[in-house]
Amino acid sequence: MTARPVIQASQLDLTFVTADGPVHALQDVSLDVPPGAFVSFIGPSGCGKTTLLRCIAALETPTGGKLSVNGMTADEARRARAYGYVFQAAGLYPWRTIGRNVALPLEIMGYSKRDQAERVARVLELVELAGFEQKYPWQLSGGMQQRASIARALAFDADILLMDEPFGALDEIVRDRLNEELLRLWARTQKTICFVTHSIPEAVYLSTHIVVMSPRPGRITDVIESPLPAERPLDIRDTPEFIEIAHRVREGLRAGYEE
Amino acid sequence: MSMRRLSPVLVMVAGLIGLWYLAAVPMNVHEVLTAAERGGAEVSPPSAMERRDMGNWALVLRNPEHLGASWSSQRPRLPAPHVVLVELYESTIDEELNGRRGLVRSGSLSNRSLVYHGLVTLNATFVGFLIGAGLGILLAVGIVHSRVMDMSVMPWAIVSQTIPIVALAPMIIVVLYSIGVQGLLPKAVISAYLSFFPVVVGMVKGLRSPDGMQLDLMRTYNADAATVLWKLRLPASVPYLFASLKIAIAASLVGAIVGELPVQQGGLGARMLAGSYYGQTAQIWAALLVAAALAAVLVWAIGAAERRALRRMGMMA
Ligand SMILES: Nc1ncnc2c1ncn2[C@@H]1O[C@H](COP(=O)(O)OP(=O)(O)OP(=O)(O)O)[C@@H](O)[C@H]1O
Ligand SMILES: [Mg+2]
Numbered sequence: 001m002t003a004r005p006v007i008q009a010s011q012l013d014l015t016f017v018t019a020d021g022p023v024h025a026l027q028d029v030s031l032d033v034p035p036g037a038f039v040s041f042i043g044p045s046g047c048g049k050t051t052l053l054r055c056i057a058a059l060e061t062p063t064g065g066k067l068s069v070n071g072m073t074a075d076e077a078r079r080a081r082a083y084g085y086v087f088q089a090a091g092l093y094p095w096r097t098i099g100r101n102v103a104l105p106l107e108i109m110g111y112s113k114r115d116q117a118e119r120v121a122r123v124l125e126l127v128e129l130a131g132f133e134q135k136y137p138w139q140l141s142g143g144m145q146q147r148a149s150i151a152r153a154l155a156f157d158a159d160i161l162l163m164d165e166p167f168g169a170l171d172e173i174v175r176d177r178l179n180e181e182l183l184r185l186w187a188r189t190q191k192t193i194c195f196v197t198h199s200i201p202e203a204v205y206l207s208t209h210i211v212v213m214s215p216r217p218g219r220i221t222d223v224i225e226s227p228l229p230a231e232r233p234l235d236i237r238d239t240p241e242f243i244e245i246a247h248r249v250r251e252g253l254r255a256g257y258e259e
Numbered sequence: 260m261s262m263r264r265l266s267p268v269l270v271m272v273a274g275l276i277g278l279w280y281l282a283a284v285p286m287n288v289h290e291v292l293t294a295a296e297r298g299g300a301e302v303s304p305p306s307a308m309e310r311r312d313m314g315n316w317a318l319v320l321r322n323p324e325h326l327g328a329s330w331s332s333q334r335p336r337l338p339a340p341h342v343v344l345v346e347l348y349e350s351t352i353d354e355e356l357n358g359r360r361g362l363v364r365s366g367s368l369s370n371r372s373l374v375y376h377g378l379v380t381l382n383a384t385f386v387g388f389l390i391g392a393g394l395g396i397l398l399a400v401g402i403v404h405s406r407v408m409d410m411s412v413m414p415w416a417i418v419s420q421t422i423p424i425v426a427l428a429p430m431i432i433v434v435l436y437s438i439g440v441q442g443l444l445p446k447a448v449i450s451a452y453l454s455f456f457p458v459v460v461g462m463v464k465g466l467r468s469p470d471g472m473q474l475d476l477m478r479t480y481n482a483d484a485a486t487v488l489w490k491l492r493l494p495a496s497v498p499y500l501f502a503s504l505k506i507a508i509a510a511s512l513v514g515a516i517v518g519e520l521p522v523q524q525g526g527l528g529a530r531m532l533a534g535s536y537y538g539q540t541a542q543i544w545a546a547l548l549v550a551a552a553l554a555a556v557l558v559w560a561i562g563a564a565e566r567r568a569l570r571r572m573g574m575m576a
Contacts, residue, residue, distance in 0.1 A: 136573035
C-alpha cells in the first residue's frame with residue numbers, strides 16, 4: 001500500500017448508549033484502504049460491519065480513535081459528497097420512477113437537467129436497467145430494485161462506494177451475475193469500494209482486501225490481501241488459489257468465534 | 260357499485276326506515292290523540308291531563324284505532340320518513356321551480372329553499388376547511404422541524420379540542436362581532452377551529468413517516484432540511500394528509516353548521532334552529548338530510564382527489 005490511503009482508521013472505538021446499558025460495537029479498529037481497492041468486510045451477524053461502514057459515512061460518530069476519509073474527517077467528506085452509499089435494502093422512494101430515483105442525488109447536488117438525463121441513462125445502462133426509467137419501484141423485482149439503488153449511488157462523481165450487503169436478499173444466480181457486473185463496473189470506474197457481506201465466496205471473488213471481523217466487541221482479526229488477478233471470470237472460484245483464500249477466511253471467522 | 264355490494268346497504272336502509280315508521284307511533288301518540296279528541300272521537304283516557312302523565316306505550320295499547328294518524332300528524336315529534344321527503348322536495352325543487360321567490364320566477368335562489376341554505380353552509384365550510392387545512396399543515400411542518408414547537412404547540416392543540424364547540428362558538432361569534440367581523444368569516448373560523456386538528460395530527464405522523472434509511476440517504480447527499488422536507492417528508496405524507504382531510508372536511512361542515520346556530524343569517528344550522536323554534540320537525544329533518552348528503556359528497560370528493568393524486572404519484576396501480 002504505497003499511495004496515500006483513501007480511508008484511514010486508527011484505533012476506532014464505538015460504544016452505543018442504550019436503555020439496557022452500553023453496547024460496545026467497535027473496539028480498536030485500525031485499517032488503511034488504498035485508492036482503487038475493493039475491500040470486503042466479513043464477520044458474524046452483529047459484529048459491527050454496518051456500524052463501521054456507517055462511521056466511514058459519518059452516519060455514526062465513533063466514541064474514540066481517528067478516522068479520515070479522503071484526507072478529511074468523515075463528516076467533512078460527507079459534506080463534500082465523497083461517497084455513494086448502498087443500503088442493505090434498495091430504499092427507493094415509491095413515488096418516484098426508477099429514472100427519477102436515480103436522478104434524486106443529482107437534483108439535490110444541482111446538476112443541470114441535461115447532465116441529469118445523460119447520467120441517469122448512462123448508469124441505468126451500466127446496471128442493465130435501460131428501458132426501465134419510467135417504471136415505478138413496485139413494478140421491478142427485488143434484484144432490479146437493488147441494481148437501481150446501485151445506479152443511484154453511481155450517478156454522481158464520488159470516488160468511494162460504500163455497500164452494505166447489497167445482494168444479501170438475492171438468490172445465488174442473480175447474485176453471481178451482479179457480482180460479475182460489479183467487478184466490471186469497479187474496473188471501469190476505478191472507484192474505491194467498501195463492501196459488507198456474509199458470504200465467503202462473494203468476499204473472495206470480489207475483493208482485493210478481505211477484512212475478517214469478530215464479534216463482541218467488533219474487532220478486525222485478519223486482513224487478507226488477495227493474490228487473485230484483477231481479471232476474474234466466475235469459474236476462478238474453482239481454482240486452488242481461490243479455495244485456499246476462502247479457507248483462510250473461514251479459519252479467521254472460526255478463530256473469532258472460539259475466543 | 261355492483262349489485263352485490265349494494266344489496267346489503269339497501270337491506271340496512273330498508274330496516275332503518277321500517278324502524279323509523281315504527282318509532283313514529285309511540286313518539287307522536289300524544290299529539291295524535293289530542294287531534295282525535297278535538298275531532299270529536301273518543302279516546303282513552305278522555306282527559307288530556309290524565310294522558311300527559313301516562314307512558315307512550317300504554318297510550319298506544321289503549322287506543323289502537325287512532326294510530327293510523329301517527330304518520331300524518333300535523334305537528335309530529337317524529338315526522339314519518341315520507342313526510343320528511345315531501346318537506347325536502349317542497350323546500351328544494353318545488354320551491355325553486357314554482358315558488359314566488361324561486362329560481363324560475365325570480366331569477367335567484369329562494370331564501371326559503373334548502374338549496375340556498377345548503378350553499379351558504381357549503382361556502383363557510385370551504386373557507387373554513389381551507390384555513391384549517393392550511394394552518395394544520397403549517398403547524399405540522401413547524402412541529403416536525405422545531406423541538407420548541409413540538410413541545411409547545413401540540414399540548415395546546417389537544418387542549419383546544421377538549422373545549423365543547425357548542426360552548427365556544429357563540430363566544431367566538433360575539434368576540435368577532437364586537438370587532439366588526441360578521442357574516443361568513445366567524446363561521447369559517449369555527450369551521451377551521453374544528454378542522455385544523457385532524458390535519459395537524461395526520462400530517463405530523465406523515466412527515467415523520469420516512470424510515471431511518473430514507474433519512475440517512477438524504478444525509479449521505481448532505482441535503483438541507485428544506486430539501487428533505489420537499490423531496491422526502493412531504494411526498495411521504497400525502498396518504499396521511501388525505502386520510503386526515505376526509506375527517507377535516509366533515510368537521511368543517513359541522514363547524515359551519517354550529518356557527519350558524521346563534522345567528523339567524525341563513526345556512527342549514529339556522530334552518531335547524533328555526534325549525535325547532537316553530538316546532539317544524541320535518542324542516543329540521545330535511546335540513547339534517549341535506550347536511551348528511553353534503554358530508555357524504557364532500558368526503559367522497561376528497562377520496563376521489565386522493566385516488567387521483569396517488570395514481571399520479573405512482574403509488575396506486
Ligand atoms: N443504533 C444502535 N444503537 C444501539 N446499538 C446498536 C445500534 N446499531 C447497532 N447496534 C449494536 O451494535 C452491534 C453491531 O451492529 P451492526 O449492525 O454493526 O452489526 P453487523 O455486523 O452489521 O450485523 P449484520 O451482519 O447482522 O448486519 C450489534 O450488537 C447491534 O445490536
Ligand atoms: Mg449489518
